[in-house]
Amino acid sequence: MSALERIEKMGIDRGLLRFLTCGSVDDGKSTLIGRLLFDTKAILADTLSAIERTSQKRGMAAVDLSLLTDGLQAEREQGITIDVAYRYFSTGTRKFIIADAPGHEQYTRNMVTAASTADLAIILIDARKGVLTQTRRHSKLAHLVGIPHLLVAVNKMDLVDYSEEVYEKIKADYLAFAAKLGIGEVGFIPLSALNGDMIVDRGGNLPWYQGPTLLDILEAAPGAHADHAEKFRFPVQYVCRPQDSANPELHDYRGFMGRVESGSLRVGDAVTVLPSGLATTVKAIQVGGEDIPEAVTEQSVTLLLSDEIDISRGDMIVRSGEAPEAVKQITATVCWLSETPLDRARTYLIRHTTRETKAKVAAIDYRLDVNSLEEVPAERLAMNDIARVSFKLAQPVFADPYGENRATGAFIVIDESNNNTVGAGMIL
């Protein structure tokens, strides 16, 4: 199909899907991404010829597609991927954002970063090697960060003679350990990124596989919010009071601006404002000053309320009867992101939705060994460590468990001395 025909298909718009690819260069991850981008025409000729020249300069026999994502000077000099790269492609019915996280062990923080916004994770396995420690680590992290859909792609099927037996063995091995980790639904697909089997086209080598191609799976995958009813959560970002306007009708205008993090809301619905706990109804929902009847998940809108209530940034508007708890102590799975270890004596800043509060560590319950997946005692946290930590907060936050709501269950930890983001937390 030509790109133009794909554009014409735009009548059907399945929105946007963000997915993450986990695996190392050895698993053929770059080849897979390259294949997806190339077959959907997202790599253009000048980019391809530039990486061909670089590959040649380095004396490589084939084009190294990892050069597509390794954009920084240091990455090219050292031949390693340091940072998460984002790549884009569209099939006409859906737009995709790939977060490509480096597979290397010390880059847990990059994987957690990339996973935080992903709706789906592709976990790559080399068909010759089967389930490795790295596979377990990636799966555990993807599960921890709450990615709704996991897809195990058994790659390099060409190197095992496209054997169904090998594929079924890997599938059984994976399912056995996934059950232990509490991972529920997992999808599987056999493929050869090198030859393009089951990526965009089926190819002729895997006749025993009856399921959809990779691209079909990606096109049909439900978005993060699609398959369950969620409570309405609206953290207030900004308050609009255009008092100085020449238009006298706007003198009493008070618009509460934010993004619907989950659920939906219609004009007339009963809402409660936190922390005040005051109840009112929705007078109007607007975008750019114009009325709309309903606000849906992930939409940025402005809410006008029937009663005059004092509301500012950091407050949250929820549907009445569905308010989350206001908590001053939280227990969370925390990934430490900074080269400076967590200091139990210090006060940190926590940002949860649009709210900020000072926080101190109350306890480190345990650290997770990402290789053995065992819980081990810990006194300190260093970069890339994952642990269960309790914090005491100076101000309450309105939290849901991360497993129920990624937006109101997540927070970042900030070091006020340099304002760096040093930790990422998921509330239990």
Added chain:
Amino acid sequence: MTQIITRKTLSHLDWLEAEAIHIMREVAGQCANPVLLFSGGKDSICMLRVAEKAFRPGRFPFPLMHIDTGHNYPEVTAFRDQRAAELGERLIVRSVEDSMQRGTVVLKHEGESRNKHQSVTLLEAIEEFGFDACIGGARRDEEKARAKERIMSFRDEFGQWDPKNQRPELWNLYNARVHKGENIRAFPISNWTELDVWQYIEREQLELPSIYYAHTRPVVRRGVGQNSAIVPVTAITPARPGEEIIDLQVRFRTVGDITCTAPVESAADTVEKIIAETAETTITERGATRLDDQTSEASMEQRKKEGYF
């Protein structure tokens, strides 16, 4: 403004727009004194529409600013002034020529492109007004160094970007905190591609400077093969001895300093035709048209480290 249609799942343009609105409101909510960089180019025109959707019926919580090299196409600067006036928002213009007069920008030779020297003028303007955040229209699909940059990107007091020491950015919890003298560059349309931009222009029926559409102008063909470009013949970029001036039907895919922006050959004179061409093209936006990015593999990264957008 067109009516927003809501549905259970947002279309890809609605999603991108909602994300961009959210980012702009985070800048407004977290930063004391932000500014939006507006050049009159297509990406910043999209950003102004996003800002309308984010903040109307109120005024924008930031002024607009353009760093003018003095070598911009007159159609574009005229459009810039007109659009700011229509919106009733304050436009600040600071010029590279003023920095040259002050002696803070020194050209290697008279003909040197002023494009990279915009960084100096930008940093001077940031200091003059005490801005703590600059909202820009850079996209990750434009260039490989940009693909690695955060949506909220920290710059130290010298305006420098340190690509190896970026703040991790998780979920949509952006960290725009800075100490005095430091600043944040915020990129609300990071996740948009060139095609998304054109589809948004079409959907929102946004007006653009005329040079984005096919028109006939005198040009020369310069360079060969991989590095060949169509160079417009202007007072600033005259033909070189021996070059043949031809009238060609062209349009600009990106618009910037005259000395480093080249048009492409095209008959696309409507948004629909441009969208069709963009979907079919085999050359990237900057590859086709930015003479400054081809100098070396790392030229954008280098400029960004020095304070460039």
